[in-house]
Amino acid sequence: xxxxxxxxxxxFETVVEILERYERDxxxxxxxxxxxxxxxxxxxxxxxxxxxxxxxxxxxxxYGVATFYGHFSLEAKGKxxxxxxxxxACHVKGSKALADxxxxxLGLEGKRKTTADLLFTLETVSCLGxxxxxxxxxxxxxxxxxxxxxxxxxxxxxxxEKEAADGGN
Amino acid sequence: xxxxxxxxxGGLDLEVVAAAHEAALGRVKxxxxxxxxxxxxxxxxxxxxxALKKRVLEAGLSLAVEVDLQDEKxxxxxISRSGCQGFCQVGPLLSxxxxxxxxxxxxxxxxxxxxxxxxxxxxxxxxxLYRDPVTGQAKRGRGEIEFYARQDRRVLAACGxxxxxxxxxxxxxxxxxxxxxxxxxxxxxxxxxxxKASGLRGRGGAGFPTGRKWELALRQAExxxxxxxNGDEGDPGAFMDRSVLEGNPHSVLEGxxxxxxxxxxxxxxxxxxxxxxxxxxxxxxxVEAARAAGLLGEGVxxxxxxxxxRVMEGAGAFVCGxxxxxxxxxxxxxxxxxxxxxxTAEKGxxxxxxxxxxxxxxxxxxxIVLRGAEEYRKTGTALSPGTKxxxxxxxxxxxxxxxxxxxxxxxxxxxxxxxxxxxxxxKPDNAAFKAVQIGGPSGGCLTKEQxxxxxxxxxxxxxxxxxxxxxxxxxxxxxxxVQMARFFMxxxxxxxxxxxxxxxxxTRQILALLDDIIEGKADESTLGLIEELCESVASSSLxxxxxxxxxxxxxMLRQFRPEFEAHVRxxxxxxxxxxxxxxxxxxxxxxxxxxxxxxxxxxGAISGERKAAHxxxxxxxxxxxxxxxxxxxxxxxxxxx
Numbered sequence: 156x157x158x159x160x161x162x163x164x165x166x167f168e169t170v171v172e173i174l175e176r177y178e179r180d181x182x183x184x185x186x187x188x189x190x191x192x193x194x195x196x197x198x199x200x201x202x203x204x205x206x207x208x209x210x211x212x213x214x215x216x217x218y219g220v221a222t223f224y225g226h227f228s229l230e231a232k233g234k235x236x237x238x239x240x241x242x243x244a245c246h247v248k249g250s251k252a253l254a255d256x257x258x259x260x261l262g263l264e265g266k267r268k269t270t271a272d273l274l275f276t277l278e279t280v281s282c283l284g285x286x287x288x289x290x291x292x293x294x295x296x297x298x299x300x301x302x303x304x305x306x307x308x309x310x311x312x313x314x315x316e317k318e319a320a321d322g323g324n
Numbered sequence: 325x326x327x328x329x330x331x332x333x334g335g336l337d338l339e340v341v342a343a344a345h346e347a348a349l350g351r352v353k354x355x356x357x358x359x360x361x362x363x364x365x366x367x368x369x370x371x372x373x374x375a376l377k378k379r380v381l382e383a384g385l386s387l388a389v390e391v392d393l394q395d396e397k398x399x400x401x402x403i404s405r406s407g408c409q410g411f412c413q414v415g416p417l418l419s420x421x422x423x424x425x426x427x428x429x430x431x432x433x434x435x436x437x438x439x440x441x442x443x444x445x446x447x448x449x450x451x452x453l454y455r456d457p458v459t460g461q462a463k464r465g466r467g468e469i470e471f472y473a474r475q476d477r478r479v480l481a482a483c484g485x486x487x488x489x490x491x492x493x494x495x496x497x498x499x500x501x502x503x504x505x506x507x508x509x510x511x512x513x514x515x516x517x518x519x520k521a522s523g524l525r526g527r528g529g530a531g532f533p534t535g536r537k538w539e540l541a542l543r544q545a546e547x548x549x550x551x552x553x554n555g556d557e558g559d560p561g562a563f564m565d566r567s568v569l570e571g572n573p574h575s576v577l578e579g580x581x582x583x584x585x586x587x588x589x590x591x592x593x594x595x596x597x598x599x600x601x602x603x604x605x606x607x608x609x610x611v612e613a614a615r616a617a618g619l620l621g622e623g624v625x626x627x628x629x630x631x632x633x634r635v636m637e638g639a640g641a642f643v644c645g646x647x648x649x650x651x652x653x654x655x656x657x658x659x660x661x662x663x664x665x666x667x668t669a670e671k672g673x674x675x676x677x678x679x680x681x682x683x684x685x686x687x688x689x690x691x692i693v694l695r696g697a698e699e700y701r702k703t704g705t706a707l708s709p710g711t712k713x714x715x716x717x718x719x720x721x722x723x724x725x726x727x728x729x730x731x732x733x734x735x736x737x738x739x740x741x742x743x744x745x746x747x748x749x750x751k752p753d754n755a756a757f758k759a760v761q762i763g764g765p766s767g768g769c770l771t772k773e774q775x776x777x778x779x780x781x782x783x784x785x786x787x788x789x790x791x792x793x794x795x796x797x798x799x800x801x802x803x804x805x806v807q808m809a810r811f812f813m814x815x816x817x818x819x820x821x822x823x824x825x826x827x828x829x830x831t832r833q834i835l836a837l838l839d840d841i842i843e844g845k846a847d848e849s850t851l852g853l854i855e856e857l858c859e860s861v862a863s864s865s866l867x868x869x870x871x872x873x874x875x876x877x878x879x880m881l882r883q884f885r886p887e888f889e890a891h892v893r894x895x896x897x898x899x900x901x902x903x904x905x906x907x908x909x910x911x912x913x914x915x916x917x918x919x920x921x922x923x924x925x926x927x928g929a930i931s932g933e934r935k936a937a938h939x940x941x942x943x944x945x946x947x948x949x950x951x952x953x954x955x956x957x958x959x960x961x962x963x964x965x
Contacts, residue, residue: 184656185639189598216657223658223821225640226598242560243761243797244717246811281642281815283599284563286717286795287363287412287724296601298366 169194170202174209181210184220188227197228233269233276235314237294239307242282244289253290254279256304260311274318275311336617336625338495338504344393345496351395352388352402354443359417359484361408361570362563362602368431369416375432376403379439391490401443407571407606408563409484410725411471414454417484424465427452457721457743457752471722474741476703478711479687480727483571488606491613494574500619502690503581507627510693512542515586519689521697523709527564528554528645528682529766529792530868531708531781534689537679540669541587544677551589552650552673552680553580555596555603558642559764560815562795564713565683567725569596569603572687573610577633579686581624582693584631587679592633593654598640608635642819646867647672647680649821660823661867682793684713704730708780712791718798719746719756731778734760734770738798748802756800759883763792765812765819766872768879769805788879790872804901805884806891810838812876816869827870830861834877844904844947846892855881904947906962912937914959921951921960 173190177183187206192198198221207217221227239245239254254277258264261275269276285291288300292307299310349355358364358373380387385400409417414428418438425448427438434452441447453462454469466472477483486493494500506515520535541549553576557565569576580592594611596604611633614620622630636654643649644659647668653659654673672678688710692700701709708730714737717723721743728737738745739754747753759769762779768789770777777783781791799808817831837854840846858874865871881888890896897905910921910930915937922930922938929945932938940951940960951960 182654182656185653186636189637189639219658220656223641224638227639243764243795243811244561244723246560247718247797247799247803280599281558281819282560282562283362284557284566284597285362285366285412286561286563286715286797287415288366289717289723291366298362300363300366 166202167205170205171209174206179210181212184210184212184217185224188217188221192227196232197230200229230269231273233274234318235274235294236276236278237292237311238278238280238283240281240283240285240289240291240293241279242286242289244286245282245291248289250279250290253292253302253304253307256308257292257311260308274315336495336500336619338500341393341492342496342498345391345492348391348393348395349402349496351397352391352399354400354423355402355404355421356443357404357406357419357421357485359407359409359415360405360602361412361415361484361567362600363408363412364415364417365602367415369418370405371432372416372418372430372435373403373405375435376439379435380443383439383443385439385443390487391492393492404487404490406484406486407488408567408725409571410480410567411722412725413723419465423448424467426454426463426465426469428454470743471724471726471741474728474736475726476711476729477727478691478703479568479575479684479713480571480725482575483567486572488571488573489609489613491574491610491617494572498694499574499690500578500581500625502693503578503585503619504625506582506585506693507625507629510585512586512588515582515693516542518697519586519692522692522700523697523707524685524688524692524700525708525781526682527684527688527712527791527793529763529790531791534681534685537669537681538583538586540667541589541677541679544670546676548674548676549587549589550673550676550678551580551583551587551592552647552654552678553592553594553683553686554645554647554650554680555594555600555607555683556638556645556650557597557600557683557793558645558819559766559793559795561717561761561764561797562715562793564715564725564794566597566600566603568683568687568713569594569600570606573603573607574614575687575690576607576683577610577614577620579681579689580633581619581631582689583679583681583686585629587677589679590630590632592631593673594633594635595644595650595654596635596637598637604635604637611635641821642815643821643867643869646869649867650680651678658821660821661869663866684794705778705780707782708791712779712794714794714796716742716796716798718760718796719800719803720744720798721746721752728779730780733776733778735775737779737796738775742798745798745800747800753800756802757798758801758803759799759805759880761797761799761808761812761876762795763790763875764795764797765815766790766868766875767792767795768875769799769808769883771883788875788882790875802899802901804897804899805880805887806838806841806897807901809877809880810835810842813838813873816873820869820873824864824866824870826861826864827866827873830857830865831870831873833857834861834874838877841888841891842902842904844891844895844902848889848892850892851881851885851888900962903949903962906947907942908940908945908947908949908951908960908962910938910940911959911961912939914957916957916959918956920954920956924950924954926950 207214388399388402418427516539524534525531649659649661713727744752745757747756822828917935929941
């Protein structure tokens with residue numbers, strides 16, 4: 156059993172590796188944050204502070220950048236990030252109905268984007284450039300085109316079933 | 325990796341590579357190209373690719389998956405992957421050469437038949453051919469399909485045919501000859517001159533002359549200069565840059581090398597949206613291959629010019645497509661624009677001269693340098709020479725990526741290449757055409773009246789629209805223009821960086837007013853207020869995002885004023901898309917008189933005897949729709965009056 160201090164140390168080791176990869180260059184803050192988010196699926200606050208100190212930047216500057224760009228999240232995201240394209244072509248072809256059906260299926264109300272079990276995060280994204288296949292939904296990296304609300308819900312359900320089965324093993 | 329012969333200058337011998345590549349292709353009996361663009365991959369083209377390789381080997385045929393210049397053995401089949409072929413809607417696409425057959429909607433299950441019949445006996449599998457949406461006739465290849473035959477593909481000429489990860493194939497199609505010419509035979513000033521003479525204008529939206537931008541950067545007496553390729557294609561409904569980066573990344577790199585020669589830049593950045601993971605990967609691969617071949621780095625192609633390229637992924641901010649915001653983003657800051665002058669060509673990255681060019685603009689440059697300005701001007705119009713790529717989407721039969729000369733009419737694009745507008749039933753019906761949005765959230769809409777307008781920078785600008793990056797979203801009669809105006813305003817409001825007040829607050833207020841219209845809370849004064857606000861935002865915003873944010877609203881208001889008036893005056897949505905303005909009614913034939921709806925109505929607007937058809941009093945109904953969910957018999961509908 157690892158102690159929490161060891162886990163904590165390991166956490167920062169990865170960040171150090173990322174910082175080294177980008178030569179601790181403050182002008183490469185965005186690629187650094189992208190790499191950190193790739194690793195943790197979000198930007199934990201203490202890591203943002205650590206990055207700021209390491210790059211010689213103020214925490215405010217790092218926080219400013221992290222909150223400016225749409226891709227960065229300061230909250231933990233689900234294991235499966237479901238993105239519904241809200242581009243013009245998808246909008247014209249009914250992406251709102253798609254997003255509504257998924258929100259209902261995932262039981263997300265108000266401003267909540269992530270399910271309580273941290274399995275799914277539902278986001279809308281501005282144009283994935285696959286307009287020929289509108290409406291489009293992306294689950295992590297996998298693109299589903301010309302998708303009906305019912306088929307989208309079925310995909311989410313099959314992931315949930317697969318996860319439940321894996322968890323039972 | 326092949327050993328590349330070097331000529332006296334120490335550079336890459338392009339002719340030797342091209343000849344070797346051609347000879348290697350000559351050893352292949354047939355070539356299958358599977359589209360591996362974003363659209364086709366989403367439809368499963370990579371699974372088709374894998375299945376095809378397996379089946380070819382099972383059939384006892386010799387297989388190659390890349391062109392190996394040194395493999396002297398003959399091959400029965402070469403299976404390669406291409407970038408976006410543009411016709412995403414009928415993907416996965418697969419073509420067979422030399423027969424010139426194009427297969428559409430190819431699935432794994434079709435692979436055996438293709439191998440047996442097309443590879444084995446040279447015949448086409450009829451059921452996989454494209455069928456004309458109107459006549460139903462099967463078409464064998466690109467030349468017969470209107471969608472391709474009516475285009476003039478130049479920037480896209482090699483997209484979808486070549487393997488984008490094969491540098492040699494790009495070279496075999498005269499690739500990097502223009503860069504060599506610019507580096508060895510022309511002075512920086514001469515490069516600027518030829519681009520200026522060609523009349524090339526920036527394809528990112530505003531249409532600024534590229535040659536003049538380069539000349540301005542060249543004049544700056546600084547030793548450190550930069551060039552940025554703007555691939556932050558954020559307009560919803562546009563994917564031209566994505567396709568070029570995925571399908572022919574070396575053409576963009578070559579354009580950058582020429583731009584570096586013209587301006588004196590020593591470092592370049594390709595800034596690509598992170599929403600385009602495949603484009604990011606292909607550009608990175610192209611940069612590495614070019615560097616390994618001496619096309620980037622110290623002494624490019626054996627010349628005295630040093631130039632290298634870095635790839636940076638965007639992080640999801642539309643405003644970063646603006647040059648000064650992009651500069652700030654590359655330096656690790658918030659992507660906020662700054663007032664101009666000075667232009668970025670004078671003071672950009674780290675205060676040094678920085679040229680920002682769009683992907684498609686750069687991809688046009690090699691042809692201009694190689695063939696000359698006069699040749700380039702033979703296509704397009706006098707003030708907008710050359711071709712333009714458009715992303716054709718929405719309610720149109722053929723969606724996809726197209727390229728036509730400037731000056732082509734909307735009629736040609738929609739009805740010939742696009743195969744016609746789709747009506748409410750999803751069938752081609754040109755009478756159902758309502759509008760097309762051009763230039764995305766910065767552009768305007770065109771209607772039936774503009775079907776014969778030549779599409780170029782100036783004629784579109786004159787009617788309050790713009791070429792923009794080239795997204796064309798087609799809308800049929802069922803589309804509510806107030807909803808569309810709201811859609812674009814919501815987009816820009818969301819993407820406003822917040823630095824200047826007119827854009828930050830103005831877009832928010834315009835959006836709120838549009839919401840009022842949609843929710844039935846507006847009156848006739850609302851339209852005037854929107855126009856007034858739009859004028860202020862357009863004239864006082866800091867950057868192009870704010871300055872053009874009101875364009876879609878103003879353009880729709882101008883073209884579809886009666887539709888807006890119906891919303892505010894009669895509280896009615898002619899297309900029945902706005903829920904709050906669409907009356908509810910009970911279908912007497914389906915209603916069993918259970919009374920569930922009446923109990924749910926907060927306004928007490930539903931009445932009727934038990935077990936007899938109920939009715940909704942339109943005067944009392946608040947159109948909330950609470951009753952809709954309660955009816956088990958599907959008897960309540962919006963819009964039957």
